[in-house]
Amino acid sequence: MILFFDIQPSHKRLEYNQTLTCQQCGHFGRFEVYVMANRFRLFFIPLFTFGKRYAVRTTCCDSLYQLTPEKGKAIEKGQTATITADDLTVQELGTRAMTKExxxxxxxxARGSNFCSHCGQSL
Ligand SMILES: [Zn+2]
Ligand SMILES: [Zn+2]
Structure with missing residues (x-):
């Protein structure tokens, strides 16, 4: 008998709506919460998932964060949860978060520069 099993990454967007003024880019945006996991399948039947983790993306600058599992689980269950800066670990900053006008x-x-390279005024 041959066993067919494979592992499939899954990726699902959770129902969540929280607006924010972004600390990274200073613009107004929204948090999008995703749950990521690996699904173990046997004969294409999903058996269990493992390695579950939660990720947050901001719509303003496309930055990616890791979310604490506690908050992630609460959001997944549909409980009211507010994401604060303490719940987030920056994974990848979006391009708009690395530049400013x-x-x-x-x-x-580039963010962090003190003078404009174009007009020479202080930023
Ligand atoms: Zn932003
Ligand atoms: Zn300038």
């Missing part, structure tokens, strides 16, 4: 000339500058 010069308020004098509107040129896009």
């Amino acid at each position: 010069c308020q004098h000339c509107g040129h896009t500058q």
Whole structure:
């Protein structure tokens, strides 16, 4: 007898709506919460999932965060949960979070620079 089994990554967006003023890019956005897991299948029948983790994406700048399992589980169960900065670990910053616009000339500058490379004004 041959056993057919495979492991499939699964990725599901949770029902969640929380608006925020983003600490990374300073814009107004929304949190999108995802649950990621690996699904073990036998003869294409899902048996169990493992390695479950929760991820958050912000719509403003596309930054990716890891969410604490406690908050993730609460959101998955449909409980009211508020995501705070303490629940998030930055995984990847979106491009808009790494740049800012010069308020004098509107040129896009790297975050962290003190002077605009275009007009020379302090940022
Ligand atoms: Zn942002
Ligand atoms: Zn400038």
